Amino acid sequence: MLFWNKRQFVPEATEYFNPMTDSKVAIITGGNQGIGWYTVLHLYLHGFKIYMLARNEERALKAIEEIKVEAEKRVSKYDEAETRSRFFGSIHYIPCDLLDLKNVEKAAETIKKAEDHLDIIINNAGLMGCPFEMTKDNYEVQLQVNVVSHVLLTLSLLPLLVNSKAPRVVQVSSLGHNLATSFYENTNDLNKSPSSYYSMLRYGVAKTAAIHFTEVLAKKYPNILCVAVHPGVIATSLYDFVWSTNGFLGTISSWIFKVSGSIIAVSSEVGAYASLRAALDNTLTVDQNNGCFLTTGGVMSSASKVARNMDYAEKTWNWNITQLQERGFKLID
Numbered sequence: 001m002l003f004w005n006k007r008q009f010v011p012e013a014t015e016y017f018n019p020m021t022d023s024k025v026a027i028i029t030g031g032n033q034g035i036g037w038y039t040v041l042h043l044y045l046h047g048f049k050i051y052m053l054a055r056n057e058e059r060a061l062k063a064i065e066e067i068k069v070e071a072e073k074r075v076s077k078y079d080e081a082e083t084r085s086r087f088f089g090s091i092h093y094i095p096c097d098l099l100d101l102k103n104v105e106k107a108a109e110t111i112k113k114a115e116d117h118l119d120i121i122i123n124n125a126g127l128m129g130c131p132f133e134m135t136k137d138n139y140e141v142q143l144q145v146n147v148v149s150h151v152l153l154t155l156s157l158l159p160l161l162v163n164s165k166a167p168r169v170v171q172v173s174s175l176g177h178n179l180a181t182s183f184y185e186n187t188n189d190l191n192k193s194p195s196s197y198y199s200m201l202r203y204g205v206a207k208t209a210a211i212h213f214t215e216v217l218a219k220k221y222p223n224i225l226c227v228a229v230h231p232g233v234i235a236t237s238l239y240d241f242v243w244s245t246n247g248f249l250g251t252i253s254s255w256i257f258k259v260s261g262s263i264i265a266v267s268s269e270v271g272a273y274a275s276l277r278a279a280l281d282n283t284l285t286v287d288q289n290n291g292c293f294l295t296t297g298g299v300m301s302s303a304s305k306v307a308r309n310m311d312y313a314e315k316t317w318n319w320n321i322t323q324l325q326e327r328g329f330k331l332i333d
């Protein structure tokens with residue numbers, strides 16, 4: 001039904017790794033539900049050692065168990081050659097609440113103690129449309145979860161990334177970045193009325209900043225393949241705030257979503273394909289594709305003009321670095 005169906009990425013067509021000999025290591029934020037869950041499933045099926053950085057132990061461990069059950073179901077459909085050549089990886093939970101920068105730093109330290117290299121970081125966790133709130137680190141809540149914490153996590157793990165032969169950083173952004181039709185300095189907290197509009201504008205600004213971060217990272221570290229993605233429109237709990245905090249408007253939008261969903265929405269698994277292509281597809285190269293933007297199904301696309309503007313991107317980068325340094329974090333810039 002969807003025009004991109006034919007071009008959508010097929011994770012099964014990419015290389016499978018043997019955890020005993022290949023030692024492929026990936027981390028993902030928020031892999032315990034939604035598109036992250038399927039991203040972890042496919043990496044596990046491909047033989048990766050995956051660190052799931054999640055804020056709730058019970059939800060994370062339950063998800064890990066469920067992913068393993070689903071993986072068993074999938075391999076039962078393998079043919080003989082596939083059964084011989086494919087191996088499960090492993091999944092490890094690391095506590096990490098992105099609303100607490102000290103927690104993010106601690107998670108990065110745990111990984112640095114456990115591994116000497118890191119092949120893939122998938123900055124997947126996100127929040128959308130929340131009412132205005134400042135975190136204890138003094139950032140607007142959507143900005144911290146969608147961007148700032150991922151900046152800290154990624155830059156803290158650079159020493160491990162550069163030890164990988166072909167490192168990749170995947171930033172899950174959103175088509176919603178287009179809501180930021182002009183450049184908003186991150187100092188602007190956008191705490192205005194009507195809140196239903198400004199909460200979504202803050203999401204757009206955060207997801208634009210996430211793309212800016214990816215682009216500057218690609219420029220500064222040309223050997224790390226950095227890709228930003230829009231996963232698609234997927235009915236996940238990401239929409240809970242939009243539907244529950246906006247009264248009548250929220251109810252209407254949830255109905256519109258349910259009706260239009262049958263036309264534009266994709267499953268959570270297809271929603272994972274953009275991240276999976278960014279993580280696994282060997283036809284993407286640092287020379288040709290660094291800083292690129294993939295959309296639903298992993299199809300090559302283009303981010304907004306504001307997101308592609310490198311002067312704005314540098315401003316976003318510098319602001320993030322300065323803010324984190326002012327809070328006492330030592331970063332490699």
Ligand SMILES: NC(=O)c1ccc[n+]([C@@H]2O[C@H](COP(=O)([O-])OP(=O)(O)OC[C@H]3O[C@@H](n4cnc5c(N)ncnc54)[C@H](OP(=O)(O)O)[C@@H]3O)[C@@H](O)[C@H]2O)c1
Nearest residue numbers: 030034035055097098099124125126174233234236237238
């Ligand atoms: N669904 C869509 O239509 C859509 C469209 C465009 C972009 N995206 C992006 O796709 C990504 C994944 O979203 P999804 O649709 O899969 O939504 P989801 O099912 O709500 O998953 C979001 C994930 O982020 C985690 N998370 C949220 N706040 C966190 C925090 N403070 N610390 C650690 N983890 C936190 C959640 O953990 P808990 O389970 O603990 O809450 C959950 O695992 C997000 O970045 C989102 O912006 C989604």
